[in-house]
Amino acid sequence: MITGNDLILACSAIGAGLAVIAGIGPGIGQGIAAGHAAGAVGRNPGAKSDITSTMLLGQAVAETTGLYGLLIAFLLLFVKPLLP
Amino acid sequence: MELVSTAGMAVTGSNMGFMIKGLIPYKLFGQELWITTTHVSILIVDVFLIIFFLAVRKRMKNPQQVPKGLQNVAEIIVDMLDNMVKGSMGKNAGKFANYIGSIFILILISNISGVFGLRPPTADYGVTFPLGVMSFLIIQYNNIKHNKLGAAKALLDPIPLFLPVNLIGEIAVPISLSLRLFGNVLSGTVMMSLVYSLIPVFCRFGFPAVLHIYFDLFAGAIQTYVFCMLTMTYVNDKLSDE
Numbered sequence: 462m463i464t465g466n467d468l469i470l471a472c473s474a475i476g477a478g479l480a481v482i483a484g485i486g487p488g489i490g491q492g493i494a495a496g497h498a499a500g501a502v503g504r505n506p507g508a509k510s511d512i513t514s515t516m517l518l519g520q521a522v523a524e525t526t527g528l529y530g531l532l533i534a535f536l537l538l539f540v541k542p543l544l545p
Numbered sequence: 546m547e548l549v550s551t552a553g554m555a556v557t558g559s560n561m562g563f564m565i566k567g568l569i570p571y572k573l574f575g576q577e578l579w580i581t582t583t584h585v586s587i588l589i590v591d592v593f594l595i596i597f598f599l600a601v602r603k604r605m606k607n608p609q610q611v612p613k614g615l616q617n618v619a620e621i622i623v624d625m626l627d628n629m630v631k632g633s634m635g636k637n638a639g640k641f642a643n644y645i646g647s648i649f650i651l652i653l654i655s656n657i658s659g660v661f662g663l664r665p666p667t668a669d670y671g672v673t674f675p676l677g678v679m680s681f682l683i684i685q686y687n688n689i690k691h692n693k694l695g696a697a698k699a700l701l702d703p704i705p706l707f708l709p710v711n712l713i714g715e716i717a718v719p720i721s722l723s724l725r726l727f728g729n730v731l732s733g734t735v736m737m738s739l740v741y742s743l744i745p746v747f748c749r750f751g752f753p754a755v756l757h758i759y760f761d762l763f764a765g766a767i768q769t770y771v772f773c774m775l776t777m778t779y780v781n782d783k784l785s786d787e
Contacts, residue, residue, distance in 0.1 A: 514774075521771035525721055528728035535731065539564070 469543050477537040483530025490523040563731075563738040565669055587666035590654050622650075633777045637784050641777065644683070648676065649773045656730055656765025659737065660757055665765075668730045670723070677723030680776040684718065688783040696783075722775060729768045733760035 498516035502509050536542060567579035601619045612620050626646040631638040652667060659665045666672045688696045700711045737760055740753055 514770075517767060518771060518774050518778075521725065521767065522775075524729075525725050528725060528732075531732055532724065532728050535735070 466544060470541070473537040473541060473543055477534035480530045480533040480537065484527045487524045487527035491520045494519050494523065563664070563668075563734045565664070581669075582664045583666050583669040583672060586658060586663040587655065587672065589663060590651070590658055590666060594650065594654060626650075629773070630777065633774060634781050637781060641683075641780065645773050645777060648679075648776075649769060652676070652726070652772060653766065653769040656769055657761055659730075659734060659761040659765075665730050665734060665761075667726055668734045670727050673723040673727040673730075674719070676726070676772070677719035680722055680772075680779070681719035683776070684779045684783060685715070687780055691784050718779060722772060726768050726772050729764055733764050736760055 494516050498512050501512050505512075566582045568582065568585065569580040570577055571580065572578070601615060604615045605619065608616060623646070626649060627638075627642055629649075630642045630645050634641060655665055655667045655672070657665075659668075688699075692699065700708055700715075702711065737753070737756060740756055741749060744752070
């Protein structure tokens with residue numbers, strides 16, 4: 462016997478899984494940033510520390526959108542806002 | 546455990562290890578509030594920092610020409626933070642080195658306190674949001690102080706139609722700053738507690754240390770750096786003459 466609450470919980474779990482698909486975008490973005498940083502270090506090894514800090518800053522900003530997806534997943538799984 | 550809800554993440558009576566737990570209920574203005582694990586861990590972090598700072602202050606009463614021991618550590622920390630602020634703010638660094646250094650140390654110790662078995666205080670949105678709001682106030686104060694009427698004019702840039710877009714751009718700053726820190730630390734905490742509940746008891750020594758290094762030390766240090774760096778970048782952006 463599946464009650465309404467069970468259905469909501471199951472759909473919340475599916476929704477949480479769908480929400481973390483948002484992680485694809487930051488993954489690609491961070492990879493591009495790291496690749497370009499590696500190329501920049503290859504061209505100009507002297508500026509390695511500057512390039513590294515710039516890369517980390519850019520990657521952290523790019524990560525934000527993925528984190529929003531992760532937070533939605535956490536909300537759906539643990540706070541269960543849809544349950545009456 | 547009763548139903549507990551703190552700012553940001555409401556918490557049910559689940560027995561998952563990473564949840565914020567309510568410890569002592571109290572009443573304030575007719576509302577029921579809780580002393581939670583976040584309060585306890587941030588208190589421990591603060592007491593640790595205060596003891597460290599008092600020790601350094603006592604030690605620096607009679608500084609040595611050739612530093613060693615505690616004086617050496619304190620000088621390295623201050624030197625590193627000053628260089629970080631100077632590196633990204635240039636000539637504006639002087640006024641902000643104190644604030645940025647303080648929040649850097651606080652956030653860093655809070656983030657890596659997960660290694661010592663505390664629930665990191667920054668994994669509670671009630672802690673990171675005030676940090677974001679403080680950054681926002683500093684950014685806007687310097688904006689208005691430095692640009693005067695230019696601050697209002699910048700909102701209407703390039704045409705007055707863009708006012709809502711620019712307003713959202715300003716207001717998104719504290720939200721994204723605080724959510725970034727919160728999300729990173731919370732995901733590390735959740736991941737660690739899932740790993741601990743996954744593996745059998747006799748495997749809990751040794752192997753999780755590797756994950757602790759990544760999730761607590763590495764991610765914590767990176768996010769601390771990013772929070773301070775972004776605050777400095779935003780402030781510097783407002784202070785620069787076009």
